Amino acid sequence: MVKAVIGLGSNxxxxxxxxxxxxxxxxRYDGIxxxxxxxxxxxKPVGPQDQNYFINAVAVIDTGYSAHDLLDVLxxxxxxxxxxxxxxxxxxxxxxxxLFFGNEVIDTEDLQVPHPEIVNRxxxxxxxxxxxxxxxxxxxxxxxxMIPGLPEDDLRQMRRLSYDCAKKPDTLKxxxxxxxxxxxxxxxxxxxxxxxxxxxxxxxxxxxxxDYLTVKEWFRYRTVLKGRKV
Ligand code: AMP
Numbered sequence: 001m002v003k004a005v006i007g008l009g010s011n012x013x014x015x016x017x018x019x020x021x022x023x024x025x026x027x028r029y030d031g032i033x034x035x036x037x038x039x040x041x042x043x044k045p046v047g048p049q050d051q052n053y054f055i056n057a058v059a060v061i062d063t064g065y066s067a068h069d070l071l072d073v074l075x076x077x078x079x080x081x082x083x084x085x086x087x088x089x090x091x092x093x094x095x096x097x098x099l100f101f102g103n104e105v106i107d108t109e110d111l112q113v114p115h116p117e118i119v120n121r122x123x124x125x126x127x128x129x130x131x132x133x134x135x136x137x138x139x140x141x142x143x144x145x146m147i148p149g150l151p152e153d154d155l156r157q158m159r160r161l162s163y164d165c166a167k168k169p170d171t172l173k174x175x176x177x178x179x180x181x182x183x184x185x186x187x188x189x190x191x192x193x194x195x196x197x198x199x200x201x202x203x204x205x206x207x208x209x210x211d212y213l214t215v216k217e218w219f220r221y222r223t224v225l226k227g228r229k230v
Contacts, residue, residue: 001062007097007124008057015055016214018081018094023059025077031064037222038127040161044154047089056123067101071111103138119146122154159208163215
């Protein structure tokens with residue numbers, strides 16, 4: 001068994017649902033056991049800016065597959081979500097990447113691991129640090145030490161999706177009508193916690209409180225994966 005880390009992203013359709021279903025589908029494969037998932041994050045798109053914000057998360061798995069077989073599985077799951085390649089770094093219903101595959105370093109035509117973009121991507125580093133704050137690259141570099149090098153704007157605009165049952169659903173729905181669509185949350189008042197000094201690394205603690213059923217389901221599923229009673 002190898003411990004691998006999968007990056008998940010979506011900015012088309014019901015993105016949270018795509019991610020939720022993708023994790024469940026991965027877990028159904030004989031050679032995969034999902035052991036943990038991060039929170040869901042709303043993040044600024046990489047590449048073309050005329051597209052929706054993304055919902056991102058990472059999943060940690062134990063797998064008996066080879067890295068290339070795992071890549072085939074990820075493509076199957078992407079295809080089951082009608083993933084089409086429209087433009088480079090463009091919009092997609094579901095994007096699945098192998099971020100880490102144990103401590104292996106793989107450099108083949110169709111697969112590079114660790115994923116070469118990890119060091120530039122707040123939406124990968126922050127969620128993975130949420131699961132394991134001492135996660136390190138195969139060469140020993142700690143992910144936490146990469147935070148200062150991440151694009152400040154990506155960190156500033158990143159929001160962890162949370163929910164708050166105490167709030168009135170209607171108000172929350174109103175505030176979050178456009179969540180996951182083409183919007184920025186900088187001035188909306190929908191940021192409920194963790195307003196900070198703007199220092200990189202703290203920005204991602206900002207939460208977007210919402211009543212999305214899928215967000216609740218995601219957190220419940222996380223609890224189940226971690227073997228705790230709900
Ligand atoms: P994308 O359009 O960003 O999903 O890129 C898809 C292609 O990237 C796949 O067909 C893979 O062959 C290739 N690729 C290279 N390294 C990786 C990786 N670590 N995880 C997923 N896809 C990868």
